[in-house]
Amino acid sequence: MHNPKSITRKEITGTQNVLHTPEITAKLSKLTVGIAGLGGLGSNAAVSLARAGIGKLILIDFDKVELSNLNRQAYFLEHVGMYKTHAIVDIIHRINPFINLIPVRTTITEQNCMAIFENADLVIEAVDGAETKEMIIETILTESDTMPVIAGSGMAGYGKNNILTETKLERLRLIGDDISEVAPGVPLMAPRVGIVSSMQANAALEVLLGEWK
Amino acid sequence: MILVNDKSFEWFEKMDIYNLLKTMGYTLRKPAVLIKVNSEVIKRSKWDDYIIPENAEITVVNLLRGG
Numbered sequence: 001m002h003n004p005k006s007i008t009r010k011e012i013t014g015t016q017n018v019l020h021t022p023e024i025t026a027k028l029s030k031l032t033v034g035i036a037g038l039g040g041l042g043s044n045a046a047v048s049l050a051r052a053g054i055g056k057l058i059l060i061d062f063d064k065v066e067l068s069n070l071n072r073q074a075y076f077l078e079h080v081g082m083y084k085t086h087a088i089v090d091i092i093h094r095i096n097p098f099i100n101l102i103p104v105r106t107t108i109t110e111q112n113c114m115a116i117f118e119n120a121d122l123v124i125e126a127v128d129g130a131e132t133k134e135m136i137i138e139t140i141l142t143e144s145d146t147m148p149v150i151a152g153s154g155m156a157g158y159g160k161n162n163i164l165t166e167t168k169l170e171r172l173r174l175i176g177d178d179i180s181e182v183a184p185g186v187p188l189m190a191p192r193v194g195i196v197s198s199m200q201a202n203a204a205l206e207v208l209l210g211e212w213k
Numbered sequence: 214m215i216l217v218n219d220k221s222f223e224w225f226e227k228m229d230i231y232n233l234l235k236t237m238g239y240t241l242r243k244p245a246v247l248i249k250v251n252s253e254v255i256k257r258s259k260w261d262d263y264i265i266p267e268n269a270e271i272t273v274v275n276l277l278r279g280g
Contacts, residue, residue, distance in 0.1 A: 041280045110258075128280040130245030134257065137247055137276070141254045153277045167274070169249065174274060181277040188279055 009098040016053045024209065025053055031208050032056040034120035036108055036136050038063075038084040040188055041152045042126030043074035043091075044197035045204075050092045052205060056100040058120055059088055062107045072190040108132065113139045117147070122207055124200050125151035130181075137172060147171065150203045155196040156180040158189050164196065166203060173207070175199045217271045224267050230260040237273060247274040 016025040033054050035042045038061035046057055061084040065075045079087035085103035092099060104116055108127070113136060117123050125136050133151060140149050154176030155164070163177040175196050182188055215224045215233075222236055230248060239246075248255045249272040255263050265271070 037280055039280050126280050128278060130276045130278045133276045133280075134245045134247060138254055138256045141247075142256055151276075152280060153275065154279070156277075156279050169247075169272060169274065170252075172247070172274075176277070176279075178275055178277070180279075182279045193279075 004094070004097075012096055012098060020053060027209060028053040028205075029055040031121045032058065032119055033204060033208075034058040034060070034117040034123040036060050036117075036123060036125050037127035038073075038088050039069065039126065039128055040072040040190075040193035041155075041197045041200060042124065043084065043088055044194055045124050045126060045201045046088055047074050047091060047095065048198055048201035049204060050095055050099050052201065054099070056102065057092070058102045058104060058117065059085055060104045060106060060108055060116060061085055062105060072188055072193045108136060110135055110139050114143050120147065122148045122150065122204055124204060125149055126197070126200070141171060148173070148207050150175065150200045150207070152176050152196045152200055154178045154180045155192045156182045156186045156188055158192060160192075161195070164192070164199065166199060173203045175203060215265060215267070215269045215271055218273055224265070224269075228265045230255065230263055230265070233265060233271065233273075245276040245278075247276060248272070249274075 013025060031054055033049055035046050035057060038059055046059060063084055065079040065082050065084055065087050067080050069075060074091055075087050083105055085105045089101050089103050092101060123140055125133055127133055137149055137151055140147050148171045150173045152175050157180050167174045214221050250265060250269050
């Protein structure tokens, strides 16, 4: 078994070069992604983008990990009671200790949104509340001329793989099925939330790398 | 006329965002939606004052709880 502390940045980059190509590795390592919300969508998208080799992640959430989060979020039992910002840093640094992580423990508002994401190349909207989703998307699309947003909407329940899609609206990409809202008997569950979070991370790579491969 | 999500709707003078949402069948006065009129995203804070122009091309995107 490897001692994780003996693995160097050069070794991790070398592996990414072999697996992803040196061009993709170099490009992703220079980019910053902001993730608004570290629940089911955000925690899983953050891990996915960390594994892909994004150089810097701005990670925003105000909340603590609860036992009820473990059915779909990336956390472990040992994280229950920790702030999600701290817990996700712990998880990502166990995958790659050399990623630059900026945890921001706050509630996103119309007033602080652009300041938080000022240096991001792209933002993943991953909050729970519909009105907060609207506020984040509206704020970024109206106050920035260039920043892309990848949002999630419609992922509750299970099954129905074939209706999870991506809608493109200029700089906004909206991922989900547009109908499955959380409701009594229609819970958020790991598979569908995980699929949408992976689609968000995948769309982020497509936008950031600028071409489809 | 106005075009909303590629469907034609009747337009009238001083038509506002609330009229638009009612026309589309929304029952909540302020549902969570993203509204783009021509190339401009209309923030919720401007809904009260915004008048929809004739022949506007409008996109309304539903935003559902869950994350």
